[in-house]
Amino acid sequence: MQRDPKLVDLDEAMALAVGALRDRPDLCLGGLFKQSRPVALVRAVLAAGAKGLNLYSSPGAGYDVDLMIAADAVDAVFIPGVTLENRLCPNFRAAVESQRITAHALDALSVVGGLMASANGVPFQPIAALKASDVLKHNPLISEFECPITGDTLHAARAVRPRVTFLHAQEADRWGNIRHLSTMVYADQLMARASDLVIVSVDRIVEDDVVLDDPRRVTIPSHYVDAVVHIPYGAHPTASFPLYSMDEEHIDAYADLGDAARKGDGAGLTDYLAQHVTGPADQQAYLDKIGGTKRLQDLEQEAAEL
Numbered sequence: 190m191q192r193d194p195k196l197v198d199l200d201e202a203m204a205l206a207v208g209a210l211r212d213r214p215d216l217c218l219g220g221l222f223k224q225s226r227p228v229a230l231v232r233a234v235l236a237a238g239a240k241g242l243n244l245y246s247s248p249g250a251g252y253d254v255d256l257m258i259a260a261d262a263v264d265a266v267f268i269p270g271v272t273l274e275n276r277l278c279p280n281f282r283a284a285v286e287s288q289r290i291t292a293h294a295l296d297a298l299s300v301v302g303g304l305m306a307s308a309n310g311v312p313f314q315p316i317a318a319l320k321a322s323d324v325l326k327h328n329p330l331i332s333e334f335e336c337p338i339t340g341d342t343l344h345a346a347r348a349v350r351p352r353v354t355f356l357h358a359q360e361a362d363r364w365g366n367i368r369h370l371s372t373m374v375y376a377d378q379l380m381a382r383a384s385d386l387v388i389v390s391v392d393r394i395v396e397d398d399v400v401l402d403d404p405r406r407v408t409i410p411s412h413y414v415d416a417v418v419h420i421p422y423g424a425h426p427t428a429s430f431p432l433y434s435m436d437e438e439h440i441d442a443y444a445d446l447g448d449a450a451r452k453g454d455g456a457g458l459t460d461y462l463a464q465h466v467t468g469p470a471d472q473q474a475y476l477d478k479i480g481g482t483k484r485l486q487d488l489e490q491e492a493a494e495l
Contacts, residue, residue, distance in 0.1 A: 195365035197416045199472075202230070202388050203237050205416060209353050209386045210239060214264075217245040217351035217384060218253055219377040220427065222274055223435045225369070226253045227355035229423035230390050232466050232475070234355075235260045244268060245351055247376035248297035252427060252440055255280045258290060259447065260462055265291040267330070267349070269300060273440060279447030280458075294327035301379065302346030303330050308382035313345035320344075354384035357424045358408070359432055361391040362400045365411035371430045374408045381413040388416045390423035392432055420472050422485060434491035439479060 197205075210216060216234075220226035231253045239262050244254055246268045254271050255278040257263050263284070271281045271292075284290040302314035315336070325331055325344070332345045356377050360368035367389055369377065381387050389409070394417075400407060422429070426436035426443075446457040469475040476485065 192364060194363040195411065195414060195417050196361075196363045196394065197418060199229075199233055199418050199420065202416050202418045203233050205386060206230075206234055206353050206355075206388060207237050207239065210234075210242065213352040214239075214241050215243045215245065215350075215352045217349075217354040217380050218250060219247065219354065219356035219380055220253075220424070221247045221373050221376060222249040222251055222270075222272070223427045223440070224373055225357045225359075225371065225377075225424050225429055226250075226427040227357040227390050227423065228253050228256075228425060228427060229420045229472060229475075230355040230357070230388060230418070231257060232469075235262055236467050245300065245349060247380075248300060251278060252443070254278070255447065256443075256466070258284050259450075259458060260466060263290050265293065267293050267295060267300065269295045269297045273444055276441075276444055279444055279451050283447075283451040293329055294324060295330060296322070296324050296328070299324070299328055299330045299346050300349065301376075303349030304376075304379045304383040306346060306348035307350040307384075308379055311348065313347050316344045316346050317341075349383065351380065351384040353386045353388065354380045356381065356387065356389045356409075357391070357429065358389055359392050359429055360395050360399075361389060361414075361417045362395055362397055362411075363417075364397070364400075365389070365414035365417050366400050366407045367391070367409035367411075367414060367417075368395070368400070368406050369408040370432070378409055381409045387414050388418065389414055390418045390420040392421050392423060392429055394419050422476060423472070425476070425479065425485075425488075428488075428492065430495070431492055433485065433488040434495065436479070436484070436488060 306314040428435040
């Protein structure tokens with residue numbers, strides 16, 4: 190039986206994503222906080238004009254979600270934590286305060302449980318750990334039920350099935366076998382199993398023999414992946430460890446612009462979106478904007494020293 194390679198260019202990947210999101214605007218983003226976030230795919234879908242999105246993620250998100258809110262692409266957020274860790278996400282904060290988006294009150298277990306249910310092909314995942322929690326008062330993913338075995342009161346996390354999931358990893362082969370070289374992969378693996386359409390950006394493409402010689406290094410097998418896009422430094426300004434570290438200077442500068450916009454001066458943020466999201470013709474043009482080879486070498490050196 191003949192197989193078709195899953196390696197596509199960014200325009201092909203965005204055509205798949207935008208078409209699917211028109212059907213149902215539920216987008217899930219992989220990575221965790223400032224690690225291996227699919228930022229290049231996020232920028233591309235924003236440049237393609239995505240609007241009205243419902244965002245899901247691993248329990249911790251930050252820069253990429255805030256960027257999508259800054260671009261006015263988001264209606265609702267189903268993410269337990271949206272933070273830059275050392276400071277608040279300014280555009281997320283402003284949008285919630287002004288009620289421009291709906292930020293649902295969730296805990297990590299609700300989202301992980303919902304993804305587990307979808308991955309396992311069942312309508313909900315039983316949860317016992319939410320008893321006496323005020324999260325239940327406002328959580329749209331949770332329903333109470335009586336266990337048919339014990340009679341105890343439990344909670345059901347309804348299945349969360351993203352229409353599209355964007356992931357970033359360090360390596361893949363042309364067939365879509367994904368290799369994370371870091372250890373924080375549980376959420377990405379779960380999202381891949383739970384989603385309708387999975388698109389993965391990778392820093393480099395490896396030859397078939399690399400995967401065949403060490404198949405246990407595959408973290409997400411190809412049958413869960415619909416498309417792979419080769420985008421070197423595709424997680425920037427978040428990290429893709431062990432290849433390069435997060436660009437804290439870039440993230441802090443962006444956050445300063447977001448804080449200024451929240452206080453009424455949005456010119457800098459508008460220019461940032463034009464320079465880094467809608468303006469660059471391709472990934473290389475974006476990398477030139479953020480400091481080019483010298484800046485990328487610094488981030489690679491920083492990762493090597495960790």
